[in-house]
Amino acid sequence: MEELILELKEQIIEVLNLEELTPEDIDPKAPLFGAGGLGLDSIDALELIVLLEKRYGIRLASAAEGKSIFTSVENIAQYVSQNRKK
Amino acid sequence: MEKEWAGTTYGNAWMHRWLIRMLRYIDVRVLYAFTAIFVIPVCLLVNPAGGIIYRYFRKQHGYGPLKSAIKTYQNHYQFSQVVIDKFATYAGKTFRMEIEGAEHFQQLARGVESFVMLSSHIGNYEIAGYTLSSDQKPINALVFFGEKAFVMNNRSKLFADTNTRMIPIRPDMGHLFEIDQALQNGEIVSMPADRLLGSQKKLLIPFLNDTAAFPYGPFSIATIRGLNVLAVHVMKQSTRTYKIYVTPLSYNREAPRQQQIQELAQQYVAEVERMVKLYPTQWYNYFEFWKDDEC
Numbered sequence: 001m002e003e004l005i006l007e008l009k010e011q012i013i014e015v016l017n018l019e020e021l022t023p024e025d026i027d028p029k030a031p032l033f034g035a036g037g038l039g040l041d042s043i044d045a046l047e048l049i050v051l052l053e054k055r056y057g058i059r060l061a062s063a064a065e066g067k068s069i070f071t072s073v074e075n076i077a078q079y080v081s082q083n084r085k086k
Numbered sequence: 087m088e089k090e091w092a093g094t095t096y097g098n099a100w101m102h103r104w105l106i107r108m109l110r111y112i113d114v115r116v117l118y119a120f121t122a123i124f125v126i127p128v129c130l131l132v133n134p135a136g137g138i139i140y141r142y143f144r145k146q147h148g149y150g151p152l153k154s155a156i157k158t159y160q161n162h163y164q165f166s167q168v169v170i171d172k173f174a175t176y177a178g179k180t181f182r183m184e185i186e187g188a189e190h191f192q193q194l195a196r197g198v199e200s201f202v203m204l205s206s207h208i209g210n211y212e213i214a215g216y217t218l219s220s221d222q223k224p225i226n227a228l229v230f231f232g233e234k235a236f237v238m239n240n241r242s243k244l245f246a247d248t249n250t251r252m253i254p255i256r257p258d259m260g261h262l263f264e265i266d267q268a269l270q271n272g273e274i275v276s277m278p279a280d281r282l283l284g285s286q287k288k289l290l291i292p293f294l295n296d297t298a299a300f301p302y303g304p305f306s307i308a309t310i311r312g313l314n315v316l317a318v319h320v321m322k323q324s325t326r327t328y329k330i331y332v333t334p335l336s337y338n339r340e341a342p343r344q345q346q347i348q349e350l351a352q353q354y355v356a357e358v359e360r361m362v363k364l365y366p367t368q369w370y371n372y373f374e375f376w377k378d379d380e381c
Contacts, residue, residue, distance in 0.1 A: 015343065041286060042285045043262075043287055043307075045259050050310050050311070062263060063258050063260035
């Protein structure tokens with residue numbers, strides 16, 4: 001799981017162009033959206049949706065599902081490990 | 087002033103119904119004349135938008151004070167015309183459409199790939215939706231969630247005949263899933279690319295002698311799956327005629343994502359600039375477009 005969390009952090013930094021951050025700067029338990037975390041917004045969510053699809057073969061079915069998964073890097077990692085097709 | 091649009095057509099449902107009923111029986115020119123004489127002068131006196139547009143002509147076009155004042159009046163008059171035309175369409179009236187670049191739309195519409203159409207609040211984009219349509223591919227038009235139900239219902243009725251459906255921007259990201267779904271299904275997604283709606287991420291682009299903030303989202307969505315992109319603008323030519331400009335935009339699909347987004351945005355903004363130079367009075371962003379802390 002640690003390896004997947006690191007991989008996800010690297011992917012998030014790359015696709016969201018968060019050049020000022022390193023994987024160590026991202027707390028895997030911190031919220032991704034809103035204040036107190038990475039402060040991502042809805043457009044970033046779409047990048048994450050496509051990232052999950054392209055890299056792990058996971059297609060999310062609804063906004064509600066996305067909302068529950070994209071709460072933290074740790075949560076995404078957990079979901080990816082259980083649902084990945086690649 | 088917040089750089090965001092209130093997102094709704096002025097007036098209440100009663101006013102809109104009344105307007106549509108009137109337009110069934112009278113010529114649009116009667117309402118044009120009424121607004122020119124009675125409505126626009128009052129609007130210019132009480133609405134701060136007059137000053138914003140005056141400065142747009144002074145600074146962005148370099149016009150003198152008198153010419154800017156005259157153009158400000160013309161801008162408001164033309165905006166009232168496109169609003170009247172929109173309601174005239176709801177009332178069943180039609181306008182003559184000339185299309186430049188229709189082949190670009192038709193070629194992409196015949197293909198299996200999805201594509202994106204970008205537009206701005208210039209001219210009268212909505213009226214394109216009743217003309218530029220495809221039997222093969224549904225068009226998904228991203229619209230503001232706060233638009234009045236009455237306007238939305240009328241749009242839906244007209245769009246139903248043109249294989250077009252609306253996706254309202256929602257606070258719960260639901261619209262992004264709908265857009266993504268449409269793009270995966272090989273459909274067309276149409277988005278405004280000049281206002282920050284939903285996401286506040288922006289790109290700073292040189293535009294009409296200054297730097298302006300454009301939304302990041304539409305360019306990100308268009309490039310995320312390496313899609314073809316068309317700029318579509320619909321400009322009023324005369325009382326009964328509009329001209330649709332369809333222009334293909336290109337970007338290096340092998341370049342890093344941020345470069346793709348930047349390239350596409352710059353191309354799109356250059357096309358908007360071309361349109362606005364051709365039709366300076368058809369610019370309808372009534373807020374401080376160039377006033378931004380980061381500009």
